[in-house]
Amino acid sequence: MQVQFTDSYSAYIVRPTGSRSGSPKGFTPRPYDFWKDFDVQVSSEDQKLKPFSSSGQPILLCDEGGCTLTGATLQFDFSAEDFASGSAIIDVNPPEGDPRFR
Numbered sequence: 001m002q003v004q005f006t007d008s009y010s011a012y013i014v015r016p017t018g019s020r021s022g023s024p025k026g027f028t029p030r031p032y033d034f035w036k037d038f039d040v041q042v043s044s045e046d047q048k049l050k051p052f053s054s055s056g057q058p059i060l061l062c063d064e065g066g067c068t069l070t071g072a073t074l075q076f077d078f079s080a081e082d083f084a085s086g087s088a089i090i091d092v093n094p095p096e097g098d099p100r101f102r
Contacts, residue, residue: 001090002059003035004071009094011069032058035072037095042076044083051076 005011012027035056042049056074060067 001040001074001076001092002071003038003074003092009096029069032069035074039093040074040076041091042078043089044087045085049078049082051078053077
């Protein structure tokens, strides 16, 4: 599964530029492992399934000026027996912004 940045969940985080109260705000790039904050639920026949392994890799768009983080590829490994009906529902809830996927 791929997660791409959107207007409601962008590649940058708004953060204070200093440690003092009232410091101006600036933008900081999201970490390359941002995908770990997403809640991904996979279900089949109304049963929530638990993968036996999962991983993620950042998606980078690179050119001579450097690389830009554009999203992530997530991989979940399940037993084939978990999918008795041969279909699945995947719910993805980002840590902020609107839940957008099902």
